[in-house]
Amino acid sequence: MIYFTKEYLNFFTELEINNNREWFESKKEKYKIDVEKPFHLFIDTLLDSIKKIDSRYNLSAKECVFRIYRDVRFSKDKTPYKIRMSALLAPGGRKDFINPGLYIELGADEIKIFSGLYEIEKEQLNRLRLKISKNLNLFKSLINEKEFIKKYKEILGEKAKRIDPKLQQYAEKEPLILNKQFYFCCSQKSTIALKPGLDNWVLECYNSAKKVNDFLID
Numbered sequence: 173m174i175y176f177t178k179e180y181l182n183f184f185t186e187l188e189i190n191n192n193r194e195w196f197e198s199k200k201e202k203y204k205i206d207v208e209k210p211f212h213l214f215i216d217t218l219l220d221s222i223k224k225i226d227s228r229y230n231l232s233a234k235e236c237v238f239r240i241y242r243d244v245r246f247s248k249d250k251t252p253y254k255i256r257m258s259a260l261l262a263p264g265g266r267k268d269f270i271n272p273g274l275y276i277e278l279g280a281d282e283i284k285i286f287s288g289l290y291e292i293e294k295e296q297l298n299r300l301r302l303k304i305s306k307n308l309n310l311f312k313s314l315i316n317e318k319e320f321i322k323k324y325k326e327i328l329g330e331k332a333k334r335i336d337p338k339l340q341q342y343a344e345k346e347p348l349i350l351n352k353q354f355y356f357c358c359s360q361k362s363t364i365a366l367k368p369g370l371d372n373w374v375l376e377c378y379n380s381a382k383k384v385n386d387f388l389i390d
Contacts, residue, residue: 175210177210178366180206181365211237211259218274226263228271231263237257238259238260259276261275261276270296274377276374283361284359288327288355288384289354291353299390301349307387320384323358327354329351332350335350
């Protein structure tokens with residue numbers, strides 16, 4: 173199934189040039205028809221497929237899709253609109269930063285998929301580091317699996333300068349223990365959205381990440 177048209181991509185190309193309230197209000201109906209509606213349909217279709225694998229994903233697109241309006245209160249960039257649609261497919265929807273899921277962005281130029289854990293609370297991070305230290309061989313085997321490497325290449329994240337001294341010896345064997353985040357990403361040109369199979373590609377991303385994400389779950 174093809175979910176998107178050139179009008180979807182063109183909308184964001186034009187929005188990047190005309191990122192102001194007057195322009196957006198004049199194109200609001202176009203946004204709803206060409207952008208919001210197909211994106212919600214796409215996310216609902218993905219959720220229907222994923223919840224067959226993981227019943228925790230008993231959600232709707234409404235619970236996962238982020239608003240296009242930017243929060244500019246604490247930003248130097250005062251442009252009011254995001255230049256891509258985005259959604260977080262996680263058991264708790266878009267507000268769930270505890271469980272690893274799929275964060276999807278689709279704009280004029282590319283579609284990006286992020287997975288893993290990005291915002292990790294201190295205690296959750298400590299437990300994860302301890303888990304890795306006790307399961308070094310398993311962790312190494314998961315992040316080096318062929319399908320994971322093919323899609324995501326590596327785990328990313330800012331590294332801590334200091335950790336619990338008890339974990340230092342394990343960090344020498346597996347430097348990822350120093351990470352403050354454990355996330356990974358892949359992307360395609362946005363033109364993939366104009367062809368059949370986009371949902372299959374995203375599901376491949378989900379499946380390629382699943383074993384690592386299952387390990388990351390607290």
